Amino acid sequence: MTTPQSQIxxxxxxxxxxxxxxxxxxxxxxxxxALQRNIPLSALTQTxxxxxxxxDFRDSxxxxxxxxxxPIDIFDPTVxxxxxxxxxxxxxxxxxxxxTSLWSQVEAIERVERGEAIRGREIVRTVNVGGEEGxxxxxxAGETGGAGASNGPHRxxxxxxxxxxxxxxxxxxxxxxxxxxxxxxxxxxxxNAMVARGMVLLTPECVTVLGGKIEGMDLAWKEGRKAxxxxxxxxxxxxxx
Amino acid sequence: MPGQRVLCVAEKPAxxxxxxxxxxxxSFQTIPIRGNQYxxxxxxxxxxxxxxxxxxxxxxxxxxxxxxxxxxxxxxxxLSCPPAALFEAPVHESVAEDKVAIxxxxxxxARRCKALFIWTDCDRExxxxxxxxxxxxxxxxxxxxxxxxxxxNTEKAHVLHAARTLIELxxxxxxxxxxxxxxxxxxxxxxxxxxxxxxxxxxxxLQDTIISYGSCQFPTLGFVVDRYLRVQNFKxxxxxxxxxxxxxxxxxxxxxxxxxxLFDRAAVTVMLERCLLAKKAKVTKVSQxxxxxxxxxxxxxxxxxxxxxxYLRMDSQTIMKVAEGLYxxxxxxxxxxxxxxxxxGIDLKKLVEKQIPDGNWGQYARHLLDGGFKTPRAGRHxxxxxxxxxxxxxxxxxxxxxxEKKVYEFVVRRFLACCSEDAKGQxxxxxxxYGDEFFHAKGLLVLERNYLDxxxxxxxxxxQQLPNFQMGxxxxxxxxxxxxxxxxxxxxxxxxxLIGLMDANGIGTDATMAEHIAKIxxxxxxxxxxxxxxxxxxxxxIPTRLGIALVEGYDDVFAGMPDSPSLSKPFLRxxxxxxxxxxxxxxxxxxxxxxxxxxMYREVFVHTQRRINKLKDxxxxxxxxxxxx
Numbered sequence: 001m002t003t004p005q006s007q008i009x010x011x012x013x014x015x016x017x018x019x020x021x022x023x024x025x026x027x028x029x030x031x032x033x034a035l036q037r038n039i040p041l042s043a044l045t046q047t048x049x050x051x052x053x054x055x056d057f058r059d060s061x062x063x064x065x066x067x068x069x070x071p072i073d074i075f076d077p078t079v080x081x082x083x084x085x086x087x088x089x090x091x092x093x094x095x096x097x098x099x100t101s102l103w104s105q106v107e108a109i110e111r112v113e114r115g116e117a118i119r120g121r122e123i124v125r126t127v128n129v130g131g132e133e134g135x136x137x138x139x140x141a142g143e144t145g146g147a148g149a150s151n152g153p154h155r156x157x158x159x160x161x162x163x164x165x166x167x168x169x170x171x172x173x174x175x176x177x178x179x180x181x182x183x184x185x186x187x188x189x190x191x192n193a194m195v196a197r198g199m200v201l202l203t204p205e206c207v208t209v210l211g212g213k214i215e216g217m218d219l220a221w222k223e224g225r226k227a228x229x230x231x232x233x234x235x236x237x238x239x240x241x
Numbered sequence: 242m243p244g245q246r247v248l249c250v251a252e253k254p255a256x257x258x259x260x261x262x263x264x265x266x267x268s269f270q271t272i273p274i275r276g277n278q279y280x281x282x283x284x285x286x287x288x289x290x291x292x293x294x295x296x297x298x299x300x301x302x303x304x305x306x307x308x309x310x311x312x313x314x315x316x317x318x319x320l321s322c323p324p325a326a327l328f329e330a331p332v333h334e335s336v337a338e339d340k341v342a343i344x345x346x347x348x349x350x351a352r353r354c355k356a357l358f359i360w361t362d363c364d365r366e367x368x369x370x371x372x373x374x375x376x377x378x379x380x381x382x383x384x385x386x387x388x389x390x391x392x393x394n395t396e397k398a399h400v401l402h403a404a405r406t407l408i409e410l411x412x413x414x415x416x417x418x419x420x421x422x423x424x425x426x427x428x429x430x431x432x433x434x435x436x437x438x439x440x441x442x443x444x445x446x447l448q449d450t451i452i453s454y455g456s457c458q459f460p461t462l463g464f465v466v467d468r469y470l471r472v473q474n475f476k477x478x479x480x481x482x483x484x485x486x487x488x489x490x491x492x493x494x495x496x497x498x499x500x501x502x503l504f505d506r507a508a509v510t511v512m513l514e515r516c517l518l519a520k521k522a523k524v525t526k527v528s529q530x531x532x533x534x535x536x537x538x539x540x541x542x543x544x545x546x547x548x549x550x551x552y553l554r555m556d557s558q559t560i561m562k563v564a565e566g567l568y569x570x571x572x573x574x575x576x577x578x579x580x581x582x583x584x585x586g587i588d589l590k591k592l593v594e595k596q597i598p599d600g601n602w603g604q605y606a607r608h609l610l611d612g613g614f615k616t617p618r619a620g621r622h623x624x625x626x627x628x629x630x631x632x633x634x635x636x637x638x639x640x641x642x643x644x645e646k647k648v649y650e651f652v653v654r655r656f657l658a659c660c661s662e663d664a665k666g667q668x669x670x671x672x673x674x675y676g677d678e679f680f681h682a683k684g685l686l687v688l689e690r691n692y693l694d695x696x697x698x699x700x701x702x703x704x705q706q707l708p709n710f711q712m713g714x715x716x717x718x719x720x721x722x723x724x725x726x727x728x729x730x731x732x733x734x735x736x737x738x739l740i741g742l743m744d745a746n747g748i749g750t751d752a753t754m755a756e757h758i759a760k761i762x763x764x765x766x767x768x769x770x771x772x773x774x775x776x777x778x779x780x781x782x783i784p785t786r787l788g789i790a791l792v793e794g795y796d797d798v799f800a801g802m803p804d805s806p807s808l809s810k811p812f813l814r815x816x817x818x819x820x821x822x823x824x825x826x827x828x829x830x831x832x833x834x835x836x837x838x839x840x841m842y843r844e845v846f847v848h849t850q851r852r853i854n855k856l857k858d859x860x861x862x863x864x865x866x867x868x869x870x
Binding site: 080081098099100101102103107120121123124125126127153155169171172196197199201233234 | 468471475476478480500503504505507508510511512514515518728731738741742744745746810811812
């Protein structure tokens, strides 16, 4: 006989590659009054998924299967390349746009602070004087809009269920990965990912974005973002070797 | 036998003379008027056709606006009232002291005339000046009939046509100007008094200055300060990229990275390593296609000012003055226009033909007529009043001053370029995939210069030619390596850029932008510095300490307010400008707009008064503390 526990667990494992921790699942079910009221299992599974995406993977997933975890020495820069078959569920701890200078990211944040991202309040700050208008194929490498999505590529800090962290580089544009679009605590699954010199090379083929976020962490990250950028700018000024 | 007497009034003496010349066929009587040495009355006969027939004409002019708006005497002195009272204080319109003789001349002439034909420039200001003239004429003769001539240059056929197809004065446009004049007076005076009285005591440097406020001036200053601070606050950062070079057929081809550069060294290192691991690069795209560089659009005022200050090394105000002189003399069309499309009715070939005698571009003009002519591209703007700026006739260079020659030449070359074929070329693009990364190399071969031959201001030149690469071909690049560099700050603002920014943000009209820029220089809110030397020198606008203090001060005053409507930002003015257009379109009345705009600014004024200390703090910071250090 299959219990609701095992049915939910199996479903999440097969459809989302998420190995839910039995402890977490039990407490989810016991806290959920829904069970007594005979809510359909599918609805219950959806709720469980939703909660998992909003949870910390370190609490909600099991660490029993080593193939769904990052190798402990993943950061090792002496390893030229290795492949991780996975699937490995991870959560995003940090995201940054390495295609854009820190300073222009600060300027973009300040434009939003000054209310210039609101429609009708935008200020045009650069114009092309007698420029290349009319030349076919002239690349319009203009500023990106104030609050718009970041350019990328992005550098992510990812964390698995056991708490191991890894750096991910968006080698090929992955939909849904952008500053202000991918919240902190968002979940993704890595399949057959390549790791080079300790960096996970992210491509649409190996990344499935599940969504979700960890509210408190995301909020703190957003609030501290400008200060962190500024700190890093002053850091690179003197700290260069 | 001339029938009725008609009075014609132009906006400037030179236009009056030019029009008189054309209408009279060259024979007219010139009568000086009492009290003004510039304005003359020209007397002749002319057949206006239609109901008018041959009339006995007196052609005269004003010199710009006849009347001015001011507060009543008890509000005129600085300490006569709290500055806020100026939002409501009664104002009255009166003939400016130096224009009394001109107004009197119109009244006297009107008394003897059956009709008044207004020949002011066909724009908003001209429409308003037209109503001022009408008012004076009606004082002399309440029953006088009023018509208006619509013209956009002083070429003979055009003027004759305008004289025979008279229209009505557009009171809506005049009302928009009247609204603007009242708003500028009240808002300008209120803020100027407030800030001057409050800031003067702070520094000896401010003792003898008036710290003026203008609703266009301040956003204009705001752009200069904003850029200055961006340059000052800028922090350079290191970036890294990958450079791939391949030698083939003795040509070194440099391939550029599709990502240009990144700000993470480790990531770039890994990417390069993966290129090298892959050993061979694969050609993923070889395209050879015709390309063209488009001829310019027909010339507008904003473009004339921007291009002029860039290529002719003159400031925008000077360019506009010179262009107006050329217009008045009948050499070019009216230089204040937003239109960048030629009307179908205009005979462009005939205008091209007039340039044939020229020693420099005459031959080019002939080539256009011999089959090279192309109908100009049409832009998206049409102010429904004036055509794009174009030459009206050919002028011998000896008849022009140095500055006039430069501006005239630019207008002519631009016009001929508009009527030419685009420049044609062939572009080659090769894209390769190397590891996970993409790189590309581009080549350009210019085949036909076409318009570039006459439009010497544009550059488009062939690049190094690329050797042959086959689609799908694999090769091992000769070299691939990491390069690094540092980000650089933007440059300080230049005048052409500032005009572009004002235009893009809706500050001022094309006609007034140059004046606003001149104003913030005159007020010593900004200074002009030269960067570089000789022909490459660039004139940059740098705010003075006072300029920065005012912008920062006002930004602080409004910091944290919803919408932060700081006076250094373009929004308030932009809204006002939109309302002016609504008056012109008949969607709102002058009274409505004046009331609404005053309410908006009054709120801002009250807030400024309440937090005036922020403004004072900023002035202390820049004018006292920094001046001392």
